[in-house]
Amino acid sequence: MISYLWPRFLVERDLRRCIRCGVCTRQCAFEVHHLYEEEDWVYSDESACVGCLRCVTLCPTKALVVRPNPTQPPPNANWTTEYLQNIYKQAETGGVLLTGMGCDKGYPVYWDRMVLDASQVSNPSIDPLREPMELRTYLGAKPDSLEVERVEGRPVLHTKLAPQLELAVPIMFSAISYGAISYNACESLARAAAELGTFYNTGEGGLHRNLYRYGKNTICQVASGRFGVHADYLEVAAALEIKIGQGAKPGIGGHLPGEKVTGEISRTRMIPRGTDALSPAPHHDIYSIEDLAQLVYALKEATDWEKPVSVKIAAVHNSAAIASGIVRAGADIVVLDGIRGGTGAAPTMIRDNVGIPVELALAAVDDRLRREGIRNRASLVVAGGIRCSADVVKAIALGADAVYIGTAALVALGCHVCQRCYTGKCNWGIATQDPRLTRRLNPDVGARRLVNLVRAWSHEIMEMLGGMGINAIESLRGNRLKLRGVGLNQEELEILGIRHAGR
Amino acid sequence: MLREAVLRDEKDFSACSIFGMMSPSGKRVNGEPIIRAMANMRERSNGLGGGFAAYGIYPQCPDLYCFHVMFDDHVARKQTEEHLRRDFEVCDSGPIPTRPCDGVENPPLLWRYFLLPRSTDDCDIGEEDRVVRVVMEINVKVDGAFVFSSGKDMGVFKGVGFPEDIGRFFRLEEYEAYLWTGHGRFPTNTQGWWGGAHPFNILDWSVVHNGEISSYGINRRFLEMYGYSCTLHTDTEVVAYAVDLLLRRQGLGVEEMAAVFAPPLWSEIDRMEEGKRKLHAALRQVYGSLLLNGPFSVIISNRRQMIGLTDRIRLRPLVVGSGRDFDYISSEEAPMRLLDDTVSETWIPWGGEAVVFELKEEAVPELTVPIEVFRSEVPLAARGTGRAEG
Numbered sequence: 001m002i003s004y005l006w007p008r009f010l011v012e013r014d015l016r017r018c019i020r021c022g023v024c025t026r027q028c029a030f031e032v033h034h035l036y037e038e039e040d041w042v043y044s045d046e047s048a049c050v051g052c053l054r055c056v057t058l059c060p061t062k063a064l065v066v067r068p069n070p071t072q073p074p075p076n077a078n079w080t081t082e083y084l085q086n087i088y089k090q091a092e093t094g095g096v097l098l099t100g101m102g103c104d105k106g107y108p109v110y111w112d113r114m115v116l117d118a119s120q121v122s123n124p125s126i127d128p129l130r131e132p133m134e135l136r137t138y139l140g141a142k143p144d145s146l147e148v149e150r151v152e153g154r155p156v157l158h159t160k161l162a163p164q165l166e167l168a169v170p171i172m173f174s175a176i177s178y179g180a181i182s183y184n185a186c187e188s189l190a191r192a193a194a195e196l197g198t199f200y201n202t203g204e205g206g207l208h209r210n211l212y213r214y215g216k217n218t219i220c221q222v223a224s225g226r227f228g229v230h231a232d233y234l235e236v237a238a239a240l241e242i243k244i245g246q247g248a249k250p251g252i253g254g255h256l257p258g259e260k261v262t263g264e265i266s267r268t269r270m271i272p273r274g275t276d277a278l279s280p281a282p283h284h285d286i287y288s289i290e291d292l293a294q295l296v297y298a299l300k301e302a303t304d305w306e307k308p309v310s311v312k313i314a315a316v317h318n319s320a321a322i323a324s325g326i327v328r329a330g331a332d333i334v335v336l337d338g339i340r341g342g343t344g345a346a347p348t349m350i351r352d353n354v355g356i357p358v359e360l361a362l363a364a365v366d367d368r369l370r371r372e373g374i375r376n377r378a379s380l381v382v383a384g385g386i387r388c389s390a391d392v393v394k395a396i397a398l399g400a401d402a403v404y405i406g407t408a409a410l411v412a413l414g415c416h417v418c419q420r421c422y423t424g425k426c427n428w429g430i431a432t433q434d435p436r437l438t439r440r441l442n443p444d445v446g447a448r449r450l451v452n453l454v455r456a457w458s459h460e461i462m463e464m465l466g467g468m469g470i471n472a473i474e475s476l477r478g479n480r481l482k483l484r485g486v487g488l489n490q491e492e493l494e495i496l497g498i499r500h501a502g503r
Numbered sequence: 504m505l506r507e508a509v510l511r512d513e514k515d516f517s518a519c520s521i522f523g524m525m526s527p528s529g530k531r532v533n534g535e536p537i538i539r540a541m542a543n544m545r546e547r548s549n550g551l552g553g554g555f556a557a558y559g560i561y562p563q564c565p566d567l568y569c570f571h572v573m574f575d576d577h578v579a580r581k582q583t584e585e586h587l588r589r590d591f592e593v594c595d596s597g598p599i600p601t602r603p604c605d606g607v608e609n610p611p612l613l614w615r616y617f618l619l620p621r622s623t624d625d626c627d628i629g630e631e632d633r634v635v636r637v638v639m640e641i642n643v644k645v646d647g648a649f650v651f652s653s654g655k656d657m658g659v660f661k662g663v664g665f666p667e668d669i670g671r672f673f674r675l676e677e678y679e680a681y682l683w684t685g686h687g688r689f690p691t692n693t694q695g696w697w698g699g700a701h702p703f704n705i706l707d708w709s710v711v712h713n714g715e716i717s718s719y720g721i722n723r724r725f726l727e728m729y730g731y732s733c734t735l736h737t738d739t740e741v742v743a744y745a746v747d748l749l750l751r752r753q754g755l756g757v758e759e760m761a762a763v764f765a766p767p768l769w770s771e772i773d774r775m776e777e778g779k780r781k782l783h784a785a786l787r788q789v790y791g792s793l794l795l796n797g798p799f800s801v802i803i804s805n806r807r808q809m810i811g812l813t814d815r816i817r818l819r820p821l822v823v824g825s826g827r828d829f830d831y832i833s834s835e836e837a838p839m840r841l842l843d844d845t846v847s848e849t850w851i852p853w854g855g856e857a858v859v860f861e862l863k864e865e866a867v868p869e870l871t872v873p874i875e876v877f878r879s880e881v882p883l884a885a886r887g888t889g890r891a892e893g
């Protein structure tokens with residue numbers, strides 16, 4: 001069958017600059033570039049190009065330009081390139097459309113429709129370079145009140161607090177499994193979390209033995225497939241997370257193709273080498289909220305009640321009611337993952353059409369928990385589409401205790417969001433198990449890049465806090481007066497619990 | 504009602520003068536000295552709000568709740584009285600005595616009620632919680648009514664005007680109290696509304712406050728979780744409810760309350776010895792949403808205590824001084840010197856350090872101090888109203 005697809009990108013090579021060094025041919029796992037040494041000629045097969053820009057970045061003479069293909073079907077507001085190409089693909093293969101990373105549709109990004117406040121005159125702004133500025137955050141259940149006794153006139157704390165996670169900055173690295181990404185990427189995240197005084201999340205792929213030493217900064221996930229879940233795994237973690245759903249693919253389980261299940265991964269996940277790792281859509285021991293409560297308490301029992309237990313759900317229409325149930329089921333942390341959250345592999349239709357923007361879910365959940373008087377019983381963490389420090393500040397002002405960053409962290413490691421993670425050919429050495437490719441990501445450099453990113457964001461967060469005249473992050477948390485909407489309708493403003501700019 | 508206009512803004516911004524004086528032995532003095540003290544700090548207010556709290560003023564009925572209520576009209580009054588009668592026996596009621604006074608315009612109807620709570624079968628909720636609930640209900644539900652004082656043997660007097668004018672309007676020279684606090688307001692963006700003046704009060708607690716609390720948004724949402732509705736949209740109201748929650752309902756001490764409102768830095772907490780560290784860490788973890796962030800100095804009082812506190816990095820002034828009969832907390836030193844020759848020592852507390860003056864255990868607030876113990880022989884008019892005396 002002839003393929004009717006046409007290349008999405010054009011690869012242009014400036015032949016006056018090209019020195020036929022062959023770097024691009026070696027760098028591209030999609031085999032776009034071909035060097036014919038005898039003919040002193042480099043040729044590009046554009047149809048394979050995914051636009052990851054690896055070749056452009058590494059070409060020593062900057063001879064390459066990759067740009068969207070100007071060749072387009074006849075203009076049509078409905079039948080765009082995307083729909084035509086999807087149909088050709090499916091007509092040719094009969095398969096489900098697959099993709100990677102988060103939803104790339106133009107749904108409103110509410111972070112971009114909210115602006116922040118700053119103090120003027122009646123309330124001095126604070127200069128974080130000269131004055132203390134506190135970002136430390138504790139995640140975990142808080143009691144309604146503290147009991148303090150007087151012993152010989154001195155106050156002594158009587159209440160025993162539930163276990164807490166101490167974060168030096170309210171930013172953690174999202175669940176990304178070993179298998180979806182390379183060992184080197186996992187190690188980069190683990191080391192960065194340890195250096196930053198925060199946490200990374202194993203995702204559903206278990207934890208490689210070499211990374212146990214970063215356990216104090218590790219949140220171990222328990223997902224429906226239970227891959228790699230055993231006593232040591234629970235024991236080594238700082239906290240446990242039950243994954244119910246994921247923003248990129250609410251309602252469906254994970255799928256790691258057998259090609260990615262190498263020796264180390266099969267050992268870590270405790271599954272045979274080369275088999276597809278399919279996690280079921282639901283947990284088959286959780287068909288209702290009371291079943292979830294059982295798993296929460298089972299995990300707490302198994303770890304002597306020493307670790308907070310988190311429950312992660314995808315942001316969907318009735319997140320607020322679900323979150324309330326989760327808190328009542330004993331979770332110490334609730335994670336909301338929005339529609340723009342990333343993934344290693346998901347059916348395109350699900351990724352792009354199921355779930356809701358996390359901003360709305362966050363506002364609704366925070367409101368609901370407050371109305372029920374149980375907001376303090378669990379911390380709220382949001383994930384899915386946090387792109388910069390201002391997004392973090394806005395999320396916290398809306399009501400989050402902390403955020404998870406996934407895509408942003410991978411971008412720091414080199415990811416260019418080409419959305420081809422499911423192919424296992426990530427040229428940046430991240431979403432791949434091919435040793436030729438994983439070598440490209442050096443954990444020393446990876447950890448440094450992540451630490452730099454989060455440090456930079458922390459400085460920016462401090463500047464924004466100082467500008468508002470606030471010197472501790474807890475005074476921003478849920479402080480929606482610090483937000484104003486721009487270009488939002490009444491209903492949106494109401495859901496977000498903010499006023500329009502100018503009011 | 505004017506309040507509607509105020510409600511559009513979530514909160515007001517103000518810079519103010521605050522003053523408090525208390526006799527630890529329970530000696531009482533009339534409102535003249537504190538009026539004079541407030542007049543001395545006139546530059547710190549702009550005539551858009553002034554007020555006073557006085558403790559020990561109703562010794563004839565110290566066990567009755569005394570509600571001071573402002574009404575837009577008699578319809579609001581009738582509705583409110585219906586509400587009151589449901590939960591209380593009204594022992595006495597009538598307009599609060601006032602006199603016409605230059606600089607005080609368009610006062611609302613001002614009434615006071617002496618109330619005895621009816622006994623009830625509802626044992627889930629204590630008497631004080633019931634009183635709080637009634638206050639909240641009236642303030643939220645009755646259009647044109649606002650309860651601005653609800654304690655026992657104490658009262659708040661406040662309105663739109665310079666504090667000294669408000670003091671004369673309410674004839675404060677006719678009341679005698681062992682604890683007075685006063686407030687002059689300089690709001691930058693709200694029209695004056697009588698209810699929006701300080702002090703703020705709930706039960707016996709009253710708060711006068713200078714500053715702007717940047718954490719207002721979350722302080723308020725946290726308190727709402729505990730059933731407080733912040734109807735006034737000012738940060739001072741939030742302080743009053745936070746005090747009520749922490750000290751009365753949750754039984755924390757003043758020290759812990761100070762550590763919640765203006766906590767030590769984490770770096771300081773990390774260096775504390777084990778027990779203290781655990782306590783302070785827990786206070787921040789559990790009550791972080793009540794941290795009052797931003798510049799403030801505040802005087803919090805109840806029937807036995809007068810507490811002064813500034814924010815953790817002390818962005819607003821607070822001076823403390825002690826004289827022979829009275830202890831003082833003030834925005835400035837001048838007024839306490841003006842009032843009292845016997846003030847020997849004054850000091851400035853650290854940011855976040857609570858200064859607490861208490862009524863002595865044995866003190867029975869009955870003695871009345873003759874006004875002569877204070878220095879001011881010169882009549883107020885002759886002093887001008889502007890500057891501190893040099």
Ligand code: SF4
Pocket residue numbers: 013017018019020021022023024025033042058059060061062063064
């Ligand atoms: S990497 Fe650049 S210089 Fe080298 S062959 Fe490719 S295009 Fe030419």
Ligand code: SF4
Pocket residue numbers: 052100101410414415416417418419420421422425426427428429430431
């Ligand atoms: S991780 Fe790799 S494959 Fe996935 S989007 Fe990023 S660059 Fe592309």
